Amino acid sequence: MVDVQRAERFRRVRSGGRAGRKAQRSSEDRVPVVQAGMSGGAYKPLQDTDLEKIHHAALEILATVGIAEATPEVIELATECGCILSDVGRLCFPKALIEDVLTKAANEYVVHSRNSTHDDLHVGDYRVHYATSGEAVTIFEFDTKTYRPSTLLDLYDACRLVDKLEYIHQFGQTVIPTEISDLDEHDFNVAYALVCGTEKPFEMTFNRAQNIKGAVQMFDMVLGGEGRFAEKPFCTFGGCPIVSPLRFAKENLDVLVESSRLGLINDIAIAPQAGATAPVTLAGTLAQVTAEGLACLAIVNFINPGCPMSFAIWPFISDLRTGSFSGGSGEEALIIAAAVQIGKFYNLPTTVPSCMTDSKIPDAQAGYEKGISAVLAGLAGGNRILESAGMLGSLMGCSFEALVIDNDMLGMVQRIIRGIEVTEETLSIEVIKDVALGAGHYLGHAQTLDRMQSEFLYPK
Structure with missing residues (x-):
């Protein structure tokens, strides 16, 4: 009976020739080869004892x-919650206080799309999503192999392009509009460009805390009324509230405080460079950046317990021969995977960077540097992996051509993350018998x- 069923199925598939088979495949509902939120976590560069240390x-x-240079507002808030202001004005966090914060912190959140053809981002556990970001100040012109200052139109065009690139799940600011010097105009023009350019989830960084409420009102209007954005947030709010080593950055700290008050999704970036603004040892850099990340997590939860925030520690590597940032180094790929592990140790949502090539053009160097870091960050289970497409020159430039190339690479990376399905059906013992005793090929x-x-991902 099984042989008859198999023969009938084979006959149906073969009917109609190549065109018929193609039409049948296209008409069937199939699970995609890769999709947003596949589970990583297979790669763990740190031992459990390392994480404890x-x-x-x-x-x-x-x-x-x-942490030094907290604002008066944050000092008052934090000391009321149990922090101690040292004799030299540094805000100290008792161990028990941090441990209490970790029990209150959100361990997942959702960033929504505005179109059913795009995926919502369910951020948490080991679910992996790739996103752009970078905030470069130049655009690479492929025809002339030169760079020029980036504009608001470039940001909008990159946003529109990413909206159509299926293996990039969220748009983050790839470039900044260098022609807009007024910070208020900058914030609102960027928000408008992003909301017009994509219906995928996106991220933006505000220069001024006072502009966040106005942007939220804009987002409410897009969704049809007051309070709608809070119900289905489609934007995460970035910023760099720490200047390493161990100092707060006032403007970005103000942004973090305001977004936390409003209950928005915080996605900060803390990026010390090993050997420059963090210890030269990778372990020392991880210890420092973890402390900086926990301090920010504490501030958010002092203001609004359970307010969503990614544990976004971005330890960077320096080329100590020159002092330059080396985003494409092997150590960068390694330490970012370790940063993911630390976030998972705390059961927190994680955001890390990848694909930060040092190459100035989309060449072979760019390809292998991006590929190594994208794979390790994904296999480690990073929830949101930013900078993942389009960036060149250690994040100083962006390329439209690289966005397309990197999208294809990210599809392959996600196929690796998906892994190999081993079941009775996929082991294919009966199929092997059929072919070995029959046609001699599959x-x-x-x-x-x-x-x-469904088994293979084909480049387009």
């Missing part, structure tokens, strides 16, 4: 060294034709 080192740093077998669109 980094955690305790971070707690000691926060309790004994603390090209026309029903299983091959049935699964060729």
Whole structure:
């Protein structure tokens, strides 16, 4: 009976020739080869004992060294919650206080799309999503192999392009509009460009905290009324509230405070450079950046317990021969995967960067530097992996051509993350018997034709 069913299935697949088979495949509802939010977590560069050591080192740093240059508002808030202001004006966080914060912090959140053809981002656990970002100040012109200052139109065009690139799940600001010097005009023009350019989830960074409410009102209007954005947020709010080592950055700290008050999704970036603004040892850099990340997490939860925030520690690598940032180094790929592990140790949503090539053009160097870091960050289970497409020159430039090339690469990376399905069906013992005793090849077998669109990812 099984042989009869298999023969009938084979006959149906073969009927109509190549065109008929193609039409049948196109008409069937199939699980996509890759999709947003596939589970990573297979790669763990740190041992469990390493994670414990980094955690305790971070707690000691926060309790004994603390963070400098907190604003008066944050000092008042934090000391009321149990922080201690040292004799030299540094805000210190007792170990028990941080441990209490970790029990209150959100461990997942959702960033919505505005179109059913795009995926919502369910951020948490080991679910992996790739996004752009970078805020470069130049655009690479492929025809002339030169760079020029980036504009608001470039940002809008990049946003429109990413809206159509299927393996990029969220748009983050690839470039900044260098022609807009007024910071208020900058914030609102960027918000408008992003909301017009894509219906995918997106991220933006505000220069002024006072502009966040106005942008939220704009987003409410897009969704049809007051309060709609809070119900289905489609934007995450970035910023760099820490200047390493262990200092707050006033303007970005103000942004973090305001977005937390409003209950928005905070996606900060803390980026010390090993050997420059963090210890030269990778372990020391991880200890410091973890302390800096926990301090920001504490501030958010002092203001609004449970307010969503990614544990976004971005340890960077320096080329100590020149002092330059080296985003394409092997150490960068390694330490970013470790940063993901630390976030998962705390059961927090994670955001990390990848694909930060040092190459100035979209060449072979750009390809292998991006590929290594994209794979490791994804296999580690980074929830939102930013900078993942389009960036060149250690984040100083962006290329439209690179966005398209990197999208194709990210599809392959996501196929790697998906892994290999091992079941009784996929082991294919009966199929092997059929072919070995029959045609001698698998090209026309029903299983091959049935699964060729779901087992393999084909470049476009």
